[in-house]
Amino acid sequence: MIRKLVSKKELKSIYGVPYCPAHIARLEAADQFPKRITLGACRVAWVAEEVEAWIEERIGNR
Numbered sequence: 001m002i003r004k005l006v007s008k009k010e011l012k013s014i015y016g017v018p019y020c021p022a023h024i025a026r027l028e029a030a031d032q033f034p035k036r037i038t039l040g041a042c043r044v045a046w047v048a049e050e051v052e053a054w055i056e057e058r059i060g061n062r
Contacts (some may be wrong), residue, residue, distance in 0.1 A: 005037065005045035015051055 011017040011024070019027070027033035034050035 004048040005039075006048045006051050007043075007045050011046070011051065015055060017051070017055075 006015065008021055008024075011019075017024070024033055028035055034046050034054055036044040036046055038044055
């Protein structure tokens, strides 16, 4: 199974997540946002499917 990964930049540009990197890190620490995957020393990403599920959950909770 091939999974699409989402970069920090794509969180905002494609998915419209309006949070700064520091706030995303706080949400991750509080288990309120999908956990990141470390790809290298300076590169992280999120599984697109998990980000989409997080967004759908937010829409469902309004």
